[in-house]
Amino acid sequence: MPPWRAVGSTVLRVLAVWAVSTLTMLLLAGGLPDFRLQSADGDTATRIAVTAGIGAGAFGVLSALVWPVLVRALLLVPALVLGLLVFFLNGSLLWIALRLVPERGEVNPETAVVVAAVMSAASSATSTFLAVRDDGAYRRRLARLADRRRRRAGAGPPEDTPGTVFLQLDGVGHAVLREAMEGDNPLMPTLAGMCGDTHRLTPWRTDWSSQTGASQLGILHGSNEDVPAFRWYEKETGEVLVSNRPSGAAELQRRAVARTGGYGLLERDGASRGNLFSGGARQLALVLSVAARRGRDTRSRAGYFAYFADPANATRTAVSFVAEIFRELTQSVRARLRGDAPRVRRGGLYPLVRAFATVVQRDVVVAAVIGDILGGRTAVYADLVAYDEVAHHSGPRGRDTRQVLRSLDRAVRLIVKAADHAPRPYRIVLLSDHGQSAGQTFAGAYGLTLEDLVRAGCGLPVPRRAGRTPSGAEARAAARVALHRPEEAGRHEEVPRKPPRSAGPVVLASGNLGLISFPDVPGRMSREAIEARHPALLRALADHPGVGFLLVHSERHGPVVIGAGACEHRLATGETLGETDPLAVFGPGAAAAVRRTAGFPHAADIMVNSCVDPASGEIHAFEEQIGSHGGLGGEQNQAFLLSPLRLSPPVSEGELVGAEQVHGVLRRWLREGRASGSRWGSGSRRPDQQDEPVPGERVS
Structure with missing residues (x-):
């Protein structure tokens, strides 16, 4: 396009947005009693229109020039607080704009907030509509972003070398995804259109610790060795390590890097967005393992500036945030009135946490991924936690979660559309880190907690009175970081970081997986020592109807799985005692998964897995969750990979098992991208191309 046409197109877009803003201001002035656009003596319709045009133009200029400066200055303000301040800041800019129209524009502060929000939404919708329809505008913006990137980082890769986006739909199980893509009117039409046409759907089986900390560490860094659960007690330090605390995530990442000798999946021109771990990427936004660091590029909140610098983005997200809070309150009341069962409490801060996960985190992460695509980055890994957070409280197939799945499908569509305009071809890979299993909580079903039973x-x-174990989910940790909430919060923390050794056994929960440790006994306490000290404990646990099996370490037989009725499975030899194998109901891969965890240095003295209903797959979480994951049983262990057909199949035969194997598959796909080019076609692989070793890669 000739330069004069590009300039003309830009001018026309600006004029169109200005016209819509002016019309919006006129309509609001006619409908709001505390907002006027004329002098006290009255004005002609023409003069009022001119006043509206001047006011709208001044507001647009102030928003473009002043807003980014305000957002950068307010980065130290907690993100959720910033979301609420958006309204008042926008209203202040409008009030200033009207001050530039002497004796005609007048609005009180409360009304200014409403007018500014509506005008920002209207101008944003207009601008987005025009930009989407104008491919030339897309290309010019792509060129500017790519040019900035090349100037900042030097010469980039060839444009025909494909990049890869790994988009993690946190907690969406394989079966739930299939159901969402079925039918003539699928719940997730974008993914349904991809599956079978351009992509293949592959299930993969998680480790025993089926939760984001273990899965994402293995996927991004190639090793989740010695991650027995979401949280566990380490006797040598006397501390509880929690995967979604910034200090815990940083320590897990450090240990994984030390084991593999490498830096992760994203070490070559990668970006990590909304994850627990960095994956070796230098470009980070909302990454928990770097939340405690100081610095412009490593700060976990660095992604907020790029998004909230646009006042229209800020207003739209703030409005959606408030709407989501009211939606949760309404849905919670309806669930109580309908008598839905099972049900958990959804009050307190949960409405804010849900709104953060389903609106703020989603919008910021999607915008960051689109920016990475438009900038031509080689590899991006992003996590969208909305479904996982809502499913914990509403169930994996609740009415609330269906709405979240629709919003995730729209987010995927935005990213796919952005890839169509990228300066290089992109392969979009969707995956999950685990599924979710439904079921009433252990305390709700039996009237006591696991700690009470122990x-x-x-x-x-x-x-x-039975207590409760608070829900621990990724969105809560991200919200705490966004709020600048200190990691050590005394009695309000879910789990004390240093449990007192004199208080008896430490009992922790990770979904339907429980961990019992005896702090006063160094090293792993043997089965024989446990039975000598507490003769009734193991039988009380194993014979309880809500418990599926226990894992202990025997001095004579090594790791042993104990079930009800004196049934045992000796993992070292495969020998079973009693009428049934305690692991049989959990599937053919259960024994291998439990045997691997039994070898972890930080496996608890007693590890408890809840029972599972073989017909429905329902389990009993030891946390306050009716949709949960963390152990064995049901759909929580079946995650998915939705990968382009141009990439090699994830496995040639057999089943894809464990996060470390998934890491190997994703690394292979990145190597295929580097090996492909114009000669071999986007995303293809040379017939003679071998999987060259990558420094630091862990071979499973």
Whole structure:
């Protein structure tokens, strides 16, 4: 396009947005009693229109020039607080704009907030509509972004070398995804159109610790060795390590890098967005493992500036945030009135956490990924946590989660459309880190918590009223970081970082996986020592109807799985005792998964997995969750990979098992991208291309 046409197109877009803003201001002035666009003596319709045009233009100029400066200055303000300040800041800019129209524009502060929000939304919708329809505008913006990137980082890769976007739909299981893509009117039409046409759907089986900390560490860094659960007690330090605390995520990442000798999946021109771990990427936004660091490029909140610098983005997200809070409150009341069961409490801060996960985190991460695509980055890995957070409280197939799946499909569509305009071809890979299993909580089903049961088996006093284990999910950690909430929050923390050694056994929960440790006994306490000290404990746990099996370490037989009725499975030899194998109901891969975890240095003295209903797949979480994951049983162990047909199949035969194997598959696909080019076609692979070793890669 000739330069004069490019300039003309830009001018026409600006005029169109200005006209819509002016019309919006006129309509609001006619409908709001505290907002006027004329002098006290009255004005002609023409003069009022001119006043509206001047006011709208001044507001647009102030938003473009002042807003980015305000957002950068307010980066130290907690993100959720910034979301609420958006309204008042925007209203202040409008008030200033009207001050530039002497004796005619007048609005009180409260009305200015409303007018500014509506005008920002209207101008944003107009601008987006025009930009989407104008391919030339897309190309010019892509060229500017690519040019900035090349100037900043030197010469980039050839444009015909494909990049790869890995988009993680946190907690979406294989079966849930298939159901969402079925039918003539699928719940997720974008993904349904991809599956079978351009992509293949492959299930993969998680490790015993089926939660984001273990899965994402293995996927991004190639090793999740010695990650037995979401949270666990380490006797040598006397501390509880929690995967979604910034200090815990940083320590897990450090250990994984030390084991593999490498830096992760994204070490070559990669970006990590909304994840627990960096994956070796230098470009980071909302990454928990760097949340405690200081610096412009490593700060976990660095992604907020790029998004909230646009006042229209800020207004749209703030409005959606407030709407989501009211939606949650309404849905919670309806669930109580309908008598939905099972059900957990959804009050307190949960409406804010849900709104953060389903609106703020989603919008910021999607915008960051689109920016990476338009900038031509080689590899991007992003996590969208919305479904996982809502499913914990509403169930994997609840009415609320269906709405979240629709919004995730729209997010994927935005990213796919952005890839169509990127300066290089992109392969879009979708995957999940685990699924979710439904079921009533352990405390709800049996009237006592796992800790109560353990204390009773040890002969210790049990509280009269059953307590509850708070839900631990990725969105809560991200929201705490966004709020600048200190990691150490005293009695309000879900789990004390240093449990007192004199308080008896430490009992922790990770979905339907429980961990029991005896702090006063160094190293792993053997089965024989446990039975000598607490003769009734193991039988009380194994014979409870809500418990599926226990894992302990025997001095004579090594790791042993104990079930009800004196049934055992000795993992070292495969020998089973009793009428049934305690692991049989959990599937053919259960024994291998439990055997691997049994070798972890930080496996608990007693590891408890809840029972599973073989017909429905329902489990009992030891946390306050009716949709949960973390152990074995049901759909939580079946995640998915939705990959382009141009990439090699994830496995040639058999089943894809464990996050470390998934890491190997994703690394292979990145190597295929580097090996491909114009000669071999986008995303293809040379017939003679071998999987060259990558420094630091861990071979499973």
